[in-house]
Amino acid sequence: MxxxxxxxxxxxxxxxxxxxxxxxxxxxxxxxxxxxxxxxxxxxxxxxxxxxxxxxxxxxxxxxxxxxxxxxxxxxxxxxxxxxxxxxxxxxxxETTSIPKLKEAVTAGITEIVVTQLKEGGTAVVPSLIEAIDVSPYLFGHSWGPVHGKEGEYVLVVGWASREAHSEAARTGKIPDVIERGAKTLSNARIAHAKFWKAA
CATH class of the missing domain: 3.30.70.100 (Alpha-Beta Plaits)
Known part of the structure; x- marks a missing residue:
């Protein structure tokens, strides 16, 4: 994998x-x-x-x-x-899902990186959260999966058109609900945004 x-x-x-x-x-x-x-x-x-x-x-x-x-x-x-x-x-x-979508996320205008612990039952909820944000016109690819060697820890990578577009998305459509549900699912989330370029 x-x-x-x-x-x-x-x-x-x-x-x-x-x-x-x-x-x-x-x-x-x-x-x-x-x-x-x-x-x-x-x-x-x-x-x-x-x-x-x-x-x-x-x-x-x-x-x-x-x-x-x-x-x-x-x-x-x-x-x-x-x-x-x-x-x-x-x-x-x-071990992240969908490498093509991961590449899309990393080459987006801005990439959101979340490293977090999932609360009990969280693994069943995350796919529905991803499905909910997938309809956003500002989103460009996403991938997530468990961190190797750290039980209960997960990584989520999401591409957005821009930092401003991400902020706008957080206030519209289904995203506010996703954020609220995520707060109940994620624990000790470390969130950052980065601008990547392909080196090789």
Missing amino acids: PVTEIAWFKSTKTYQNDHSLTAETARRLIQLDGLHEIYFGFQHEDPTIAYVLNIWESYGHYEAANKHESYAETFATFQPALEGTFQDISVVLA
Whole structure:
């Protein structure tokens, strides 16, 4: 099953001003077996926070890549973008639904990323919540799934036309009801918005 890796970290001013700083990292990473696509981005709420989103063929491919002899050398090329050490990078890996819709969400005007715990019975409710927002004219793709190795934790990725369009959608149609139902379903939700670009 495909796995989506989402990492975020405090970035250097150099990287904030020159996004090409990670081009060599992307060039090397995409050669790893099972890594299909790489996206880089910056958070809307705090532009110093940078993102990496990788789409892997499976968790096994991700594990094998981490053990590959070239992996450490490849990540050394990433250091100039990172404010701190590799231990300061937050990472989640999720078995997300619909890779085509995930790609659509990541290439939208703005991408909403939610990392959350689901309350009891939440897994049965989430599909209906997704179905409800799917009719919004402002929405461009979505994908969600459980976080690997963290029971009860889930990731939701939703693409919107723009940050303003997302705000407008939150006040119209079925979205207000979705938000209310979501508040009863989700726990400790961490929500952020990012603008991504395809790196490889």
